[in-house]
Amino acid sequence: MGSIRSAGEAVARIAYLSSDVLISIQPSLASESEFSSSFQSLAANKASSVVAKGAPEIIPVRHNTDPLLSVYRPIRSGKLTTVTTSSDVLIRSIPHLYKLAQYPVVLHVALHPAGAPDYSVITSIRQCGFTFLQSETLQEAQDLALSAHALAIKSGKGVIHFFDASALDKDDPIAFEPKDFVRQVLDLDAARAFQNTTTEEQGIYADDGRVASVAVAASQAPLTNGVNGEKAGLLTPVTPSTEKAASGPGSARDSSVGSSRRDSSSENGVSGSSVTSVESVVTRPITSDDILRYLTTIWSTIKRVVNREYKAFSYTGPPNAQSALFIFGVDTAMIGKELDRAGSTDQYANVGLISARLYRPWMGGALTAILPRSVKKVAVLEQVRRKTTKWGPLLLDMLMSLKAAGNAGPQIVGYQLGYIDSSTVQQALRGIFQNLLSDSPIQNLQIGLAEWPQPQDEDFQLRQPALENAYMKILNQVFGSRLHIANQLRSNDAGISAEISSSPEFGFGALVARTERRTKFVNEILEISKSSSFTTEVPKQWLSKWALAQDDAKKANELAEDVLARLATDGSPAASQLLENKSLFFKESPWLIGSDAWAYDLGNSGVHHVLASGANVNMLIIDSQPHSDRAAADAARRKKDIGLYAMNFGNAYVASVAVYSSYTQVLQAMIEAEQFEGPSVVLAYLPYDKENDSPITVLQETKKAVDLGYWPLYRWNPRGEEQGEENFHLDSERIKKELQDFLKRDNYMSQLMKRHPEFSANLSGSWGTEVRELQKRKAKDAYGQLLEGLAGAPLTILFASDNGNAESLAKRLGNRGKARGLKTMVMSMDDYPLEDISNEENIVMITSTAGQGEFPQNGRSFWEAVKNSTDIDLATVNFAVFALGDKHYWPRKEDKIYYNKPGKDLHTRCLALGGKALTDVGLGDDQDPDTYHTGYNEWEPKLWQALGVDNVEGLPEEPPPLTNEDIKAASNYLRGTIVEGLNDTSTGAISASDSQLTKFHGTYMQDDRDLRDERKAQGLEPAYGFMIRCRLPGGVATPSQWIQMDAISTNMGNETMKLTTRQTFQFHGVIKGKLKPAMQAINRALMTTIAACGDINRNVMCSSLPTHSKYHKEVHAVAKRISDHLLPQTTAYHEIWLTDDTKGEKTQVAGDAVVDHEPLYGPTYLPRKFKITLAIPPHNDTDVYAHDVGLIAIEKDGKLEGFNVLAGGGMGVTHNMKKTYPQTGRMFGYVPADVAHLACEKIMLVQRDNGDRKNRKHARLKYTIDDMGVEVFKGKVEELLGFKFEEPRPFKFDSNIDTFGWQKDENGLNHFTFFIENGRIEDTEDFQMKTGLREIAKVHKGEFRLTGNQHLILSNVADEDMPPIKDLMKKYKLDNTNFSGLRLSSSACVAFPTCGLAMAESERYLPELITKLEGTIEEAGLRQDSIVMRMTGCPNGCARPWLAEVAFVGKAYGAYNMYLGGGYHGQRMNKLYRASIKEDEILDLMKPMIKRYAKERDDGEKFGDWCIRSGLIVETTDGKNFHENTAEEESDEEA
C-alpha cells in the first residue's frame, strides 16, 4: 500500500471519494493548488467516487473570479459539492458563506500564506454558520477531511475543514486507507437522500430560505426554537406518508424548508419504526448538540474501524497538570515538542496542551469534560493578526465555557500570539508561563514577534499570464513610450499588496493623482511663462506654445522635445526646476489593465467607479474564459457583461475585441479608446485553459466564440453621431441576445438592420437560442405533410455523410423507393428527431466512415444518442444499414477494426435494441473495382426483396449521375448559375455544381472547419467563405500590386494572405457578399484570377533567380507568354465578376472576346488540372519534376536558348489507393525558347483528347502518359508540333530551396529573400510582418518575387535605396533569417481550417513540430544543415510532399503518414515509412534518426540519400513503384 506525504494529497483523495462535484480553486489556470494535482491524477486513473456515479466532476476556478459562485448550481441540484481552496478567498466570500452554510457543502481550506498562516481569516468567518474542523497532523488531515464529509452529509450543513498545510507536510507519511473505510464512515443513505433533492431554481443572490433541519418526534421538538423557531413552517408536522413520499426523487420540492430528509439517527430517540407507527414527526433546525452528536458517532465509527480516537477538543499532557495551554494559530507539533523537551526546572514542565478539533460550534461542555480537574490556570494563545476587538474571541469562548462550569474553574489568561518559530519557541513559552504563574497575570500579553514575516506566497501572487502578453505587446506597439499602466503589477508601491495595487480603484486613484499633478504643472508653466525667470526669452515662447497644445498628445509630445532642449540650454534656476519634471511635458496614454475577475461582483465596483467618474481613463479588460467552459460548466455564474454595463452608462467608449480573430480591429479599438475623451473600456478576449495551451486551441476557441456571437466584435462610441458617424460598429457577424436587446432598446438595432440587411438573418438568430430541436421537428413534420395521401409502406432513410457519397446514395435510394410505391423520407441522421424512431416501420441508415472509424459530422449526435439511450425500443422496427469505407485506409493490422466501423456498430446496436434486420449490413469498399458501388449494387436488391417491392414493373429510367464533365458541358463556357447564386442572400453558399465552375474563375467555396461542429450544434449552416487565388505568372508583382493585395486581404478576407507553393497570392475567408468586390479589386490591381484553379492550365511558375536578373527576365517572359497563350477565351469571367452592378456594364481586363469559343479547350476544358513550371538550373526552386509540364531552362553565354521538356509529373494521391501514385516528369527532349509555349500547348492538347474523363482519380497527365507509354504520347505531341524534340541538353540542379538574405545580381542591384514561414503573411502581436511589408512596399521601387517555396524576394533594390529599406526591415524584424536549416527548408500546405479536403493540420502545425525537433537538431550539430521537410493535410499534395526528404501527409486529425528518402533537389520521390503516426511517435522516430544521420553521413551526404543508403527506406525510382517495398507493410486481410 502506498503512502500519503502531504495534507493536500490526503484531503484531495477523501474529497474525491466523497463528492459529486469538486470546485478546485486555483491560483491561476497556469498553477496548481495544494489539491489540484492530486485531483488530476485521480481523474487520470479514472478513480471512482464513493458517492457519485463514476468519477466526480472537477471544476477548476480561478481564485479571483468570485469562486464560490460555482457552488450554487451543483449543490442546489442535489450534488454533494466540495470546495478545495486556500484561505485567501474566504473573507471576500462571506456573503456566500452565510447562504451555503445551510447546504452540505464542504470547504477544505489550506491556510495561507504557507509558512506563516493567517488564522485571523478563520476567526473572522467563525460565525457564518458553518461547522469548523481543524487538523493539526497529517493523519488528522485525512481523518477530519472524512469527518467533515460525513458530518456535512449527516447534518445537511456546511463544514469548513482548515489546516496549516505546510506544517502538516513535515509529518511522517501516512498510509492510504481503503475505499471501504470511507464507505463505512459516510452515511450513504443520507447522501442518496440529498442527491435526490433539488432546490427550486433561484437567482444566486436570492436567499432561498433553506435551513438545514432534522426530523424528530413531535414530542421532542421544542415549541419554539431559539434561533429559527420564528420561521414559518419549520415545525410543520410530517406524517408517515409524506415522509415516505419525501424520500423519493425531487422530494425536497415538497419540503417547506428544502432540506434533505436525512434519517434521524437512533440517538435522536426517534427510530424509524417509532416514527411510522406511533407518533407524528416534525422538523426542526439542526442544533449545535446535533452537530456534536453526529460527530461523536462519526468518530466512534473511525475508532472502531481504524482505532484512532478524536474528540471535539484534544488534550495532551499529564493527567495531573496544574496548568495548560490552549493554542490557536501556531504549529501545535512545535509547541508540543518543546513541552515534551522541558526539564523539571522549566516553568512549563508538566503542563497540558489543548486545541480545538471542532472549532465551531463551540462546545464548551466538551472542553470542560476533557480538562483535568487539577488544572488551575489556562493560557489561551490566540493568533489575532488583524485585531479589531480588545479581547480575542477564543479567550471569550473559554471564559464563557469555563465560567459555565462554575466558580471552581481554572483561571484564564489570554495572550496575543505573534510569530513564533522553532528558534523562539522556548523563549516564548518562558514568557507565557512567567506571566501565567505570577500572582496577578497580565491579560493580553503579546507573545512572539508582532511583525510577521511576509512569506512569498508565490502561487497566489497576482501575475500576468504570459499568454496575455499578446495585448500588452499591442498596447506597447501602439503607444510606445507614452503608455502608462497605472495598476501595473510589480510596480514599486511600497507596502501595498499586489492585489490592491493592481485593482482598478487603486490604479484609478493613482491616475487621478497623476492628472492633478500635471494640471498643477501646466498652471505653473502658464505662470512662469509670463515671468522673467529665464535667461533668455526663448524658453518662454516654447513653453507658451507647448501650454496651448498640452492636451493634444501628438502635438504636445512633439513640442516637448523642443521645449526640453531650450530649457536645457537656458541654464536658469527656473529652467532647472522645470527639467526636474521632464516626464510631465509628455502626454501619456493612461491605461488600467484587468482581467475578467473585474466582471464579478467582487471586482466590479472598481469598474463602476471609473465609469461613474467620467474621467479620461482607458481600461483594457482581458477575458480568458473559453466560452465552451462557461456554457457547459457553470452557466449560472453571474459574470457581468462589462461591455453592456459600460454602454448603459452612456458616457463610455466600449470595444469588444479578440486578437486571434481580428488583429486590425484590436489596433483600431485601442486607438479610438485612447482618442475618446472620457472613460473607455476595451474588452479583450483570449480564451485558454492552461498557459501552455497550443496556439491552435486558443485560435479555435476564439473563432468559435466570435462566430457564435458569444464574443461579438464591436466598437461603440456614444458620441459617434455627434461626429456624423455611427455609434455602433459591428465588426463580426453575430451578436448575443443581451447586446441585441440593448441595441434594440436604443433603436440602434433597427438602424443597423436597415443599413446592413445582410446581417438581419444572423442578428435575429442570436446566440443562445435553442433552435436545433425545433428545426428538426419542423423539418420532419413538413416531410410528413408532404407524404400525406401517398400509398405504400413508409421507408425512412437516414444518412451520415462527410463528402456527399452517402448522402447521394440515400437520396437515390429514396427516389427508387418512391418509384416502387413506398412513402420515402430522406434526411441526415442528426436532423432526425430520435424520439420517433420506435414508431418507424422501416428504416434504412447509410453512413460513411470518418476519422478513426467515427461517424461523419452529421451523424454523430444521432449515434451518441442511439448508443447511450436505454429507452429506445425497436421491437416493431425493420431496419437495414449500408456502410461506406476503405479497407486500405487502415494499413496497420490493429486499425482494421475501423473499416466501416460506424455502419457495423449501428447494425449491431439496432439488433440489440430489438430491431429486425431487413438485410445483413452492406459494406461498400473504395478498393473494389467500382469503389463502394460494387457492394451497394449487391445490397440494394436484397433490401427491395425484404420490403417485398423487388418485382415492381415499369420503373422509370434514372438519369445517370451528374459528373464534372456534365457540369462543364452544361455550363455554357463556365457560366452555370453563378450569378444567381451570388445574388441569393439567404445562404452563404453557392450550389454544388456552381462550386465546381467557380474554380475556373479562381475561387473555391470552403467553410471554416474550426467552426463546423459548433455551428452544427447551433443549427446554423457552415461558416462558408471563399478562397481566391490570383494568377501571377512567375510570381512577380509590383510594389503597388503588393499594397493592393494587402488591402484586399484586410478589407475582404481574413486579414492574412498566403503566398502559395505555386507562386501566387491566395486569400481566405472571403464571404460571398464580398466575393465580387474582391475580384474587382484584384482586377484593378491589373491582376486576374481566371484559370487559377479548375481543369485548365493554371498559374505558370518560374524560378525566382535573384542573382541573375537579366536572365530571369528572359525566362520569366516565356512563363508569361505560356500563361497568356493558354488562357481560356470565355467572356463569362468578365460578365460575372467585372460587370459594374450600378451601370450594368462590363469591364474587361484582357482582350475583347465577342463570341464564346474555346479554341484550345473546347466546351469541356481539360480532364483535370494542368500545371506548368519553369526552372533555371542549378535552382530547382519550382520543383520542375512535380508538374504536368516542367521546362528546364538552358542557357548559352548567359542568355536563354531553350528548354529541356519534362512531362507527366504530378503529386495527387488517394491514401491507400494504389492505383493512384505521385510521379516525376519524364524527359521528352529539348525545344528552342521561341516554341516552348507551343510545346506546352501540344502536350496539353494530347492530354485533352486522351486523358481519362470518366475517373477523376486517373485523369492527370501522369496516368495518360503511363497508360499510353512515353514514346507514344511524345509521338502524338511531335505530330501536332510538326517537329521532333531534340536530345536533352546537359544541366545540373543542386537544390530546391531558397537562399535567404541579401544577394547582388549582375546589374549590381540587391535582392533580399525573406523567410515567410509557410507563406502566411499576417500580423501577430510579436511580429508585424504584414505591416512591415506594406511599409516597405510603399518605398520600394523594384519588384516582389514570390518563390515556389512560399517565401518572398524583395528584388531590384539599388544601393542608394538600401538604407531606408534596411531600417524598415530592422524595425519590423523582417531581416531575421537566422533560423535552423530544417525550418528554412520546410514547407506546408494550408489545410485546416479552410481547406475542405484537409484530414489533419498542416500550416498551423508544422512550425510547432519543427520547434520540437530543433533541440535535437542543435544537439546533433545540424543547425545549419538543410533537410527538406514538408507537410500536407491530405494526399492531394499541394506542398509537393512526395519530393521531400522527409514528409508528413495527413491521414486523420493528429495522425500522419511519414515518408522518407526524397531527393534533396526534388529529383526523387520518397516512400512510405510509417502510417498513421501521431506526434509522440513522430518525435520518437525522428529524434534518433537525426542523431544517427549526423553521425553516419558521408561528407556532403543529404538526409534523403542517407535514408536510402542506411537501409531505412528503399529508393523510389518511378511513381509506379512508389507503393512497393514500403517500410511498413500494408496488409489487406480484415481483422
Ligand code: SF4
Ligand atoms: S494538400 Fe490537401 S489539405 Fe493541403 S491544401 Fe492541398 S488539398 Fe488542402
